[in-house]
Amino acid sequence: MHRWTLALLTAGLLATTATGCVGGAAADPGAADVGSRRAEGAPRETLQLAEQLLIKECMEKQGHKFWVEPPQPDNVSTRFPYVVDDPAWARAHGYGTDLRLAEDAEARRDPNQRYFRSMPAKTRSVLVSALNGAQPEGLSVRLPNGMQVTHSDQGCQATAQRQLYSDLQAWFRATRVTRSLGDMRIGLVSNDKRYQAALKPWARCMREQGYTYAGPALARAAATQSQTPWPRAKEVRLASAEARCATSSGLSSVAKSLDAEYRDELRRRYPRESADLARLKREALPRARAIVARRD
Structure with missing residues (x-):
């Protein structure tokens, strides 16, 4: 979700449904140099940059200004959905509070954010409508959990995605459903009796190091959701203990095995969306490379 949209959602000025929008941004004057470096880069980067360049146009x-925003880094929940199991990462970042604070600081310096906040409320609404469309109508899909989500098929984001992926409704359906399947997979793993059983040796290991958390989610919440921020050293010690116990207790191996098992199961249950997403990306990649290359 683009930061402009987040700001207006907070202010209650933008009507949208469950999924809202996925953030796109546009290029700054140096985007041609970025484009030339990425034109032959990873497909994901190339597709993201091409979409942003189309939005810029x-x-x-x-008559609006727009700058490229770098891809948002994965947060700790995305990187470690079940348990922090990388001791080196834990020693460097704890639960990622340092990365979140750095990202917040970067957001405050973001030229799109500064431009947006410099505008009066009425103009802010115009900017978001130009990006996302005036109303969340035109695109619709029912997710596997039964939730109906909609989004505008107008606005610069929809225009860019239509140019890049051709079939906008198929793209909307594939991205929203596969994202929902990712959330579903995490829930299935976390509630699986094999995962629950694997928590017990992990908790014993943690008790031996002086911590009495029944599961990684409780440890993470204690360090990151406290009203009083934890000292960095305290956060790092807890995350490091979690990572050591994740490996020694076998919890990490169980979680990864179950994650792969449920990923395969959900793909079998919902083959259309996964196949469509792969196909749409594959077909869009030559177009994306051409879009990026012509900005050189």
């Missing part, structure tokens, strides 16, 4: 045609 669209927004500028409407």
